Amino acid sequence: MTEPGVGPNAPGNMRTLVLSNDLDETREIISTAYSPYRLSVLGDPKEFSAWYAEGGFPGVTVSGLQYGAETLVAPQPLDSYLLVCQLVRGRVKVMSPGREERVVGPGETYVLDPYRSFQVHWAPGARMTTVRLSRETIEQAAADLLGVEGPLRARFSLSGATSPSAARSWAGISAAVHREVLGEGVARSSPLVASQLTRTTAAMLMETHRLITDGVDAQRPGAVAHPAVRRAMAAAEERADQPLTLADLAAAGRVSPRALQEAFRRHLGTTPLGYLREVRLGRVHQELLASRGRADVTVAQVAYRWGFGNLGRFAGEYRRVYGHAPSRTLRG
Known part of the structure; x- marks a missing residue:
């Protein structure tokens, strides 16, 4: 293994922390960088290799990761942060046991939220980059999006960007973050710029990837869940002959108009007025x-x-x- 900072594959201001053929050494270092996890080689152990590098500024960490053999990674829940993962080359199969699974190819993204366990099956030579945001940042961005008070648990589907235009929008903000991290961007020396870029990145993630609110903290004051949608639906059905507005339906749902629109989109695939x-x-x-x-x-x-x-x-x-x-x- 090389010493941190001298890995040949670490661009710009990223520091190489792992460049190794040793499975136990890789497991120990990356468990410290991410969260404790199981790392298993499914192919020939002699073909195993790993590279990991990271860099960032306050609020955002960018990392690169590659395994040279067919590998299965099973981390514990991330807990304190979220990862947006993008394949650079090769393929991985990401699984949330008992819930979802998806095969991800080059250029595609998926989100690992802080709350659940998952497994990632790496094809030999697959390589990805990740953008790491703190749980606190993400939960506040979710609350801002849904128009509710305080932080809100932000669970995400593994389905990736919601549309081609959403994928392009995320690629734009991700490229900006990478430029700031890998070059001599202002965010590395300006806490104000770093904070603004971090919040913008979190907000863009909310708008471009599918946020799941079903069953999460449904009893918290102000949290939007199915009851708000059902109340607005009942009002629409009972008073369909009256000149109802979005504000009227939001009042019936006991949430803000913006929160109701988001809840209808996520739960029903339409708008309240639709x-x-x-x-x-x-x-x-x-x-x-x-x-x-x-x-x-x-x-x-x-x-x-x-x-x-x-x-x-x-x-x-x-x-x-x-x-x-x-x-x-x-x-x-």
Whole structure:
């Protein structure tokens, strides 16, 4: 093993802490750098090699890690920090026992939150970089995103960036962090810049990767969970004939408008007002069915009564859901 700081693969201001073919030595050093973990070689032990380097500024640590043989890593929960992992080359299979698993390839990311155990199956020669953020930073960013008081447990899906545009956005902030760490960036000498970049990185992570709030601290005051969504859904269903606004639905859910929007997106894949439109569309459908054969009822009358002012848009939405024009429902 080489001494820290002289590893040939450590770019810029990253310090090489491991460059070794010794399994026990690697396990001991990386367990100290991350969290205690099991490290098993699944292939030929003679092919085992490991490289680990890290660097950073207050708030963010960037690291690089590579195993030369087929390897299984099973750390304990990270507890005090979160890791955003990005494959540089090769493939890994990341697993949360009993919950999720995913094969990750070059350029793809996954998030290891502080609260659960996981395993990572490394293909020979796979290499990744990680961005490490403190648990305190992440939990405050989650609370800010959901509009609630105080820190909030921030559990993440292993599914990676939520869309190609989200992946590009994360790549942008990650590249900025790497430039600050690997070069002579201002964040290394300015606590103010370091703090701002750290908060921006955490906020970008919230916006680009899937945050899971289901069942986590659901009883904490202000935390958004299914009950808030159910209360707003009930209000939409009971008062669909009234001119409800987002603020009205948020008041019924007992959360802020922003928090309700985020909860609906995560739990239902829609928005509060989108859900209200779906309820109203269903009411129109029911009324058209009940009015079949009545010459005094028109589609326009029913649509207007349930808040659809743009008849062209209404007809398109109706056809998308029911497969035919609303006039066909009324005529039978």
